[in-house]
Amino acid sequence: MKLILIAAHDPNLVIGKDGTxxxxxxxxxxxxxxxxxxxxxxxxxxxxxxxxxxxxxxxENVVLSRSKSYDHVKTFSTIDAALDYLSDHKKVFVIGGGEIYRQLLGQADELVITEIKKEYEGDTFFPEYRDQIGKTWKETWREDHEEFSFVKYERVVGSLES
Ligand SMILES: NC(=O)c1ccc[n+]([C@@H]2O[C@H](COP(=O)([O-])OP(=O)(O)OC[C@H]3O[C@@H](n4cnc5c(N)ncnc54)[C@H](OP(=O)(O)O)[C@@H]3O)[C@@H](O)[C@H]2O)c1
Structure with a gap:
């Protein structure tokens, strides 16, 4: 299974504000x-x-929560249990938020990032990974637009750091 983090962040790694x-x-x-x-x-x-x-x-939507469970979606109270449940899939996309990205960056095989060019105020951040570009992460694809760029990074085989 390939674990892929997909996120949009601004130049300061802001991803969210007030829960949105x-x-x-x-x-x-x-x-x-x-x-x-x-x-x-x-x-x-x-x-x-x-x-x-x-x-x-x-x-398929899978939710992580230690406090809630839902009748209409699979909910897991640990990351390991969720990943075990999803292990037969070819690709799994981790769609946030900040707490989940932080816990899974170290296990991710790929990052799909929308680099937003404008700066925003925020209270939730993507974990720092840019210092590892060229070491842990290799840019493999980029599509530039006026207001943002879509970028893919793949984990360098054998790298241990996130
Ligand atoms: N720009 C982007 O690409 C993007 C993408 C996604 C989200 N966001 C933004 O990010 C913000 C939300 O992020 P967030 O960090 O506040 O919340 P979050 O990561 O979406 O959810 C945090 C919750 O997940 C549960 N959880 C965390 N770790 C867990 C674990 N190991 N096992 C089981 N459950 C676990 C807990 O739920 P319980 O409290 O129920 O236990 C915790 O309160 C919003 O502003 C959103 O708009 C941005």
Missing amino acids: LPWHYSEDLKFFKRTTIGHPLLMGRVVFEEIDEKPLPGR
Whole structure:
């Protein structure tokens, strides 16, 4: 199973503010959809509440929570249990939020990042990974747009650090 973190961050690694996204870029939402469609999504409870507890269609939604469980989506109280459940899939997309990215960066095989060019105020951040580009992470694909760039990084085989 390939574990892929997919996130959009600003130049300061801001990803969220007050439990929601600080921005709205419809092209990024379309990119997110076409990248993840058909693959399972792993998310924290706060993200699941952000989407009004409505699973994103065309993808199995799996939620991490120590305090809640839902009848309509698989919920796990540990990351290991969730990853075990998802282990037969070819690709699993981790869609946040900050707490979940932080815990899974070290196990990720790939990062799919939307680099937002403008700076935003925020209270939630993607974990630092840019100091490891060229060491742990190798840029393998980039598509530049006016307001953001889509970038893929793959873990360098044999690297131990995140
Ligand atoms: N820009 C982006 O790409 C992007 C993507 C996603 C999210 N976001 C933003 O990020 C923010 C939300 O992130 P967040 O860090 O506040 O919350 P989060 O990561 O979505 O969820 C945190 C919750 O997940 C559960 N959890 C965390 N670690 C766990 C573990 N090891 N085992 C079981 N459950 C675990 C806990 O739920 P319980 O409290 O129920 O135990 C915890 O409170 C929002 O502002 C959102 O808009 C941005």
